Amino acid sequence: DSGVTQxxxxxxxxxxxxxxxxxxxxxxxxxxxxxxxxxxQGLQFLIQYYNGEERAKGNxxxxxxxxxxxxxxxxxxxxxxxxxxxxxxxxxxxxxxxxDEKLFxxxxxxxxxx
Amino acid sequence: xxxxTQPPSMDCAEGRAANLPCNHSTISGNEYVYWYRQIHxxxxxxxxxxxxxxETNEMASLIITEDRKSSTLILPHATLRDTAVYxxxxxxxxxxxQGGKLIFGQGTELSxxx
Numbered sequence: 001d002s003g004v005t006q007x008x009x010x011x012x013x014x015x016x017x018x019x020x021x022x023x024x025x026x027x028x029x030x031x032x033x034x035x036x037x038x039x040x041q042g043l044q045f046l047i048q049y050y051n052g053e054e055r056a057k058g059n060x061x062x063x064x065x066x067x068x069x070x071x072x073x074x075x076x077x078x079x080x081x082x083x084x085x086x087x088x089x090x091x092x093x094x095x096x097x098x099x100d101e102k103l104f105x106x107x108x109x110x111x112x113x114x
Numbered sequence: 115x116x117x118x119t120q121p122p123s124m125d126c127a128e129g130r131a132a133n134l135p136c137n138h139s140t141i142s143g144n145e146y147v148y149w150y151r152q153i154h155x156x157x158x159x160x161x162x163x164x165x166x167x168x169e170t171n172e173m174a175s176l177i178i179t180e181d182r183k184s185s186t187l188i189l190p191h192a193t194l195r196d197t198a199v200y201x202x203x204x205x206x207x208x209x210x211x212q213g214g215k216l217i218f219g220q221g222t223e224l225s226x227x228x
Contacts (some may be wrong), residue, residue, distance in 0.1 A: 002157060002159075004157070029222045031214070033215060033216075035218075037155075039170075042216035042218060042219070042220055042221075043152075043158070044218075045216070045217060045218075047213050048214075048215050051124070056214075056215050058215070062206055088155060090157055092156070092157075092158075092216075093126055094214070097208035098208070098209075099183070100163060100165070100207075101208075101214070103160070104160065105157030105158045105159070107155050107156060107157050108156075108157055111117060
């Protein structure tokens with residue numbers, strides 16, 4: 001158990017809909033990262049938050065947004081869903097900006113867009 | 115883009131050492147080498163990391179060449195449960211609250227066979 005909690009584990013929805021994925025980081029971790037894993041793209045970095053502020057952006061679509069709340073949990077919002085958004089979405093957390101820190105990953109949310 | 119090159123797949127006999135190579139010829143002085151693995155769509159799991167010295171922990175050993183352009187992950191006694199995709203990642207050291215994300219490549223699919 002990495003200590004990073006993601007909910008829900010599975011999500012099935014239809015095209016055009018909006019969903020919210022939730023991540024609770026390990027106790028004491030201030031940094032949260034979101035990744036998308038699809039069969040053809042591998043693990044893609046989406047976005048990073050540190051103590052409530054966005055710190056790095058990767059290949060995140062404009063239809064996607066994220067935030068980190070004062071209690072440090074994070075949510076990834078996916079809107080106007082398309083079939084191609086079907087993927088595993090992982091959240092990771094770390095202490096935050098320590099030179100050789102480790103990132104710990106949750107078990108992911110499997111999103112299926114039908 | 116990932117800064118590492120790994121063979122796409124490798125086999126290893128159960129009980130033998132698994133040696134997974136990684137090339138990172140463009141690594142810079144402020145970058146660490148991290149290894150993660152992913153077992154069948156689970157969240158990536160941290161294995162080991164290093165800067166320039168060889169490292170060992172309860173899971174594996176990491177051998178980094180003197181010029182730091184390549185490294186080898188060694189699983190000393192591979193078991194069937196070590197079958198996974200192994201990712202070698204060059205990670206920038208966070209600086210002034212920026213950076214530190216992991217950029218995953220395609221990894222090496224290790225199959226441990228009885």
